Amino acid sequence: xxxxxxxxxxxxxxxxxxxxxxxxxxxxxxxxxxxxxxxxxxxxxxxxxxxxxxxxxxxxxxxxxxxxxxxxxxxxxxxxxxxxx
Numbered sequence: 300x301x302x303x304x305x306x307x308x309x310x311x312x313x314x315x316x317x318x319x320x321x322x323x324x325x326x327x328x329x330x331x332x333x334x335x336x337x338x339x340x341x342x343x344x345x346x347x348x349x350x351x352x353x354x355x356x357x358x359x360x361x362x363x364x365x366x367x368x369x370x371x372x373x374x375x376x377x378x379x380x381x382x383x384x
Contacts, residue, residue, distance in 0.1 A: 301344065317350035318380060329362030335380050354380045 302308040320334030335354045341347050355377025357364035363376055378384070 311346040313347045313349050314345045315351040316348045317352045317354055320380075321383065326362055328358040329364035329367075329376070331363050333380055334383050 302312070316336030316339070318330075318333040319336035321332055324330055324332060336350075337348050339347070339349050353372065355373050357367040357369060357371045357373050357376070359369040360367060363379070364371075364373055367373055
């Protein structure tokens with residue numbers, strides 16, 4: 300893996316792919332424009348790729364989740380993540 304080759308990192312790791320699709324805009328709290336990333340699976344350099352957070356679940360009252368609380372499921376945000384809005 301790149302971590303091993305570039306940095307000598309040899310410990311197992313997992314990657315949260317629940318909303319890492321469509322690049323990044325530098326925001327972490329309900330960022331706009333995200334897409335659902337790779338489905339949960341093993342391998343690919345990481346020990347596992349996991350959806351650690353349900354797509355559409357709010358980070359709190361911020362970004363595209365304004366007016367929500369952390370952990371609240373927002374159907375409109377899930378829809379946007381699925382269809383890329």
